[in-house]
Amino acid sequence: MTTKPRLRVGRVLLPGVLAVGLFGLMALIVLNTSFGGSQGFPESIAITSELGYAMFQLDELQSTAGSIPNTESFLAAFFLIAVVLDAALDGAIVLAKREEGGKPVVALPSQRDDAEPARSATGRETVADGGSDSTESVTTTGSDADSATDSTAAGNGNDDNDGDGNTGGDA
Amino acid sequence: MAGTGAFGYAPAIALFPLVAFVVALTFGKYMPKRGAIAGILATAGSFLLSLWLLVTVAGGEVYHETLYEWAAGDVLTEAGSNGIEFTFGLLIDPLSALMLVIVSLVAFLVHVFSLGYMNAEGETGLPRYYAGLGLFTFSMLAFVYADNLLMAFMFFELVGLCSYLLIGFWFRTRSAPSAAKKAFLVTRFGDYFFLLGVVAIASTFGTVAFAGENSFVVAAETAIENGQTLFGFDARTWVTITALLVLGGVMGKSAQFPLHTWLPDAMEGPTTVSALIHAATMVAAGVYLVARMFGYYALSPTALTVISFVGGFTALFAATMGVVKDDIKQVLAYSTISQYGYMMLGLGVGGYVAGVFHLMNHAFFKALLFLGAGAVIVIMHHEQDMWKMGGLKDKAPITYYTFLAGALALAGIIPFSGFWSKDEVLYDALIVGLEQPVILVAYAMALIAVFFTGFYTFRMVFLTFHGEPRSETAEDPHPVGWSIKAPLIVLGILAVVAGLVNLAPLAQVLGVDITFLEHWLDGEFGSVEGLTYHAYHETVAFDEGAIGSETVTMLLGAGLSLGLALAGALTAHTLYNVPEPVRHKERLGGVRRTLEANYYQDEYQVWIAERFTLPVARMADRFDQSVIDGLVNSVSTASLFGGSRLKRVQTGLVTNYAALLVAGFIGLLLLLGTLGGWFL
Amino acid sequence: MAVEVQYYVLLSMALFSIGLFGILTRRNALLFLMSVELMLNAANINLIAFAFYHGNLTGQVFALFTMALAAAEVAIGLGILLVLYRNFRDVDVTVPTTMRW
Structure with a gap:
């Protein structure tokens, strides 16, 4: 169990030497390189607005006089990034979602609305799959809870021995 | 592509039997005669078309056409030609037209005969039998009019396969499959050299065509004229080498010494199959191939001498073995080997x-004799031992007289067909032999073989048909039907009259022009350029001598061979044409044992196989198992071991991967920086 | 007076190396994410510095995009982290090594 970040010394730091070495090497190279002066941006132009124009392809609005040359428009890229973000969000949800017994675990289940229809529709299969029905067994009546725990104990869906309990629950 | 008139239908000659093969194989079980009808119709069709072709060729037309090209390439060959093509094509000239007629006629008669020999005897597996016959006929016909060496080779092989299938027809017996395998292996041994020869010819001359401007014959001729050096040899020497390689296949198929051992064993097949093999298809294929590419052999006197010597030797060698055989089919088998020796000579x-x-x-006459033997076997309730026969002359007159005609032809008694052709062979050998001692020896051997031929032929006839019946079945023969008699009669007539097409001795003596076959093959009715007797005759570099004049030589030779044949026949008559013949061969002593063991040919071949081939094969196997496999296995072991070590790099820890990445990056930077001078 | 561009580059490299150091020495996946964030931002500094150096706005726009991508990366990364925790009851990156071979 990793808890509080703590700098451990000793052999774990050995790979860190690589990072430091890389920095030293790159710094050496950079300091040995003469870049010359920067071109800079014209004084008269608001860079932020120019960025916006470029990003949304508002070519007409871009300033012309003494403007920054060669700014392409990035509408397509912007759109693609939007899609990627969206996909990442969906992916995060999919990854974070917890399923138990083929049903997503709801963080704050509304007991009265959810439980009954879900039970009548999928209750039997859920039990038959062998997953544990812990959330439902809390919400339902005694006989159902009984059946659910029994099935769990019986293992993979072999709930014939407790058939009457289940039928009662379905009815 | 297709020719006009009769030539347009030429492919059908071979395709008819192929269709019969498919039909017999697929529907044979449900057909009334188990596929026989299909085979008979197909071969009859082939025969009629062949006749039509023969007439067309006689009208002065020939046909040489490439039908299908299946591979072509650019290559600079040794003789300096560019490119090579592999094609299927037809070459119909007097020789192949004649052969087509012979093959299809014999195949047709064999099919008809099979009705009586196989169907009437209640054999099982008849669709397989007729399918085999169909395929056999197909391959042989296609081989006959192949226009190039490679196509010929393919069908040559197919013929070998069919013989394997048919010799092993009674595969439930012990001997038939073994005989089939033997036939297959021995001929395959010869075919191996044939294949080498095909490859050698193709790579030397860049063509495998038999005829025309682009044939390898013409190319070889040019090479010899220009004094080229081919593969480090003088052109003529190289031609000799390739010709002898091809001859290997011929010797295997045509059962020439020392590859003749398969043929007597092939008697295990049905007698009809033997007739087909011996008369028209398998064995004939070898000699036909020599005739087909005779222009090539004509370029090499050495190859020709080898052919004639092997032929002469085989003729005598096989004839002596035929003398002591008791099985009627065995006698015929050795006579076949001997006769093909004559052809080679x-x-x-x-x-x-x-x-x-x-x-x-x-x-x-060989088809006739085999079918006659088949008839005898039917009559005798499948008894083949001649000592159990006798006295069939009166019981089966048609069989007897046709068989007798075949026997007279085989023995070479005037005026039956065999006399004329054998005499011509011997005459040609004699006139060359007078100048060439080696060929004179071959001639002498063939001449002595004439005596033995006459002897064993009539020994067979007398033992089978004359004297008193020597067993119960011989006294009470089984009747034979029209399907057996009709082919015998047809062939019997042919055996008597076929000699009329080339009465060379009479032409010489009487001065009349009756050598029709010579004119036919000489292209007087039309021929493909270069494939005529005259062209060949000019190429062959043998001098010809004569005793006195040509006519005297001819008469002397003919008289000698006829006298010897008659002497053989008379000896047989004295010894065996008695009511109760005895086994005179007992008196031969040690010679008999040698002869009955076929000069220990099988023994020494088996000895070679066991003492030489088997150890070599075992050594090769050991080499393969240890060195080759060891090498492969060690490669796999090494890579497995290396892999199992190398996979330890994959620790599954992200940190390690990142560290490796960074280390690699540092290394790269150092390298590039040093090379690029970034640190200065 | 503008700062010389190489100092920007030095800063960015320092930042990158710090992030790298974190990745190489830490075992906590959460700290991994943070270190990656540092490295991404090192790239951003470079982009902006060179945009100024060349007098071209493209680099700045790309810095914005990088931020957006960093957000996406963090979203996915946190999701993975959650799954990691759920499966191993730990966010130590040295624990889930079962997928190597």
């Missing part, structure tokens, strides 16, 4: 016409 001394003439006559 005839071709080898440049007697192209004589060789082909004998091939044709032999096809007729």
Whole structure:
């Protein structure tokens, strides 16, 4: 169990030497390189607005006089990034979602609305799959809870021995 | 592509039997005669078309056409030609037209005969039998009019396969499959050299065509004229080498010494199959191939001498073995080997016409003899031992007289067909032999073989048909039907009259022009350029001598061979044409044992196989198992071991991967920086 | 007076190396994410510095995009982290090594 970040010394730091070495090497190279002066941006132009124009392809609005040359428009890229973000969000949800017994675990289940229809529709299969029905067994009546725990104990869906309990629950 | 008139239908000659093969194989079980009808119709169709072709060729037309090209390439060959093509094509000239007729006729008669021999005897597996016959006929016909060496080779192989299938027809017995395998392996041994020869010819001359401007014959001729050096050899030497390689296949198929051992064993097949093999298809294929590419052999006197010597030796060698056999089919088998020896001798001394003439006559009388033997076997309730026969002359007159006609032809008694052709072979050998001692020896051997031929032939006839019946079945013969008699009669007539097509001795004496076959093969009715007797005769470099004049030589030779044949026949008559013949061969002593063991040919071949081939194969196997496999296995072991070590790099820890990445990056930077001078 | 561009580059490299150091020495996946964030931002500094150096706005726009991508990366990364925790009851990156071979 990793808890509080703590700098451990000793052999774990050995790979860190690589990072430091890389920095030293790159710094050496950079300091040995003469870049010359920067071109800079014209004084008269608001860079932020120019960025916006470029990003949304508002070519007409871009300033012309003494403007920054060669700014392409990035509408397509912007759109693609939007899609990627969206996909990442969906992916995060999919990854974070917890399923138990083929049903997503709801963080704050509304007991009265959810439980009954879900039970009548999928209750039997859920039990038959062998997953544990812990959330439902809390919400339902005694006989159902009984059946659910029994099935769990019986293992993979072999709930014939407790058939009457289940039928009662379905009815 | 297709020719006009009869030639447009030429492919059908071979395709009919192929269709019969498919039909017999697929529907044979449900057909009334188990596929026989399909085979008979197909071969009859082929025969009629062949006749039509023969008439067309006689009208002065020939046909040489490439039908299908399946591979072509650019290559600079040794003889300096560019490119090579592999094609299927037809070459219909007087020789192949004649052969087509012979093959399809014999195949047709064999099919008809099979009705009586196989169907009436209640054999099982008949669809397989007729399918085999169909395929056999197909391959042989296609081989006959192949226009290039490679196509010929393919069908040559197919013929070998069919013989394997048919010899092993009674595969439930012990001997038949073994005989089939033997036939297959021995001929395959020869075919191996044939294949080498095909490859050598193709790579030397860049063509495998038999005829025309682009044939390898013409190319070889040019190479010899220009004095080229081919593969480090003088052109003529190289031609000799390739010709002898091809001859390997011929010797295997045509059962020439020392590859003849399969043929007597092949008697395990049905007698009809033997008739087909011996008369028209398998064995004939070898000699036909020599005739087909005779222009090539004609370029090499050495190859010709080898052919004639092998032929002469085989003729005598096989004839002596035939003398002591008791099985009627065995006698015929050895006579076949001997007769093909004559053909080889005839071709080898440049007697192209004589060789082909004998091939044709032999096809007729050997088919007749085998079918006659088949009839005898039916009559005798499948008894083949001649000592159990006797006295069949009166019980089965048609069989007897036709068989007798075949026997007279085989023995070479005037005026039956065999006499004319054998005499011509011997005459050609004699006139060359007077100048060439080696060929004179071959001639002498063939001449002595004439005596033995006459002897064993009539020994067979007398033992089978004359004297008193020597067993119960011989006294109470089984009746034979029309399907057996009709082919015998047809072939019997042919055996008598076939000699009329080339009465060379009479032409010489009387001065009349009756050598029709010579004119036919000489292209007087039309021929493909370069494939004529005259062209061959000019190429063959043998000098010809004569005793006194040509006519005297001819008469002397003919008289000698006829006298010897008659002497053989008379000896047989004295010894065996008695009511109760005895086994005179007992008196031969040690010679008999040698002869009955076939000169221990099988023994030494088995010895070679066991003492030489088997250890070599075992050594090769050991080499393969240890060195080759060891190498492969060690490669796999090494990579497995290396992999199992190398996979330890994959620790599954992200940190390690990142560290490796960074280390690599540092290394790269250092390298590039040092090379690029970034640190200065 | 503008700062010389190489100092920007030095800063960015320092930042990158710090992030790298974190990745190489830490075992906590959460700290991994943070270190990656540092490295991404090192790239951003470079982009902006060179945009100024060349007098071209493209680099700045790309810095914005990088931020957006960093957000996406963090979203996915946190999701993975959750799954990691759920499966191993730990966010130590040295624990889930079962997928190597």
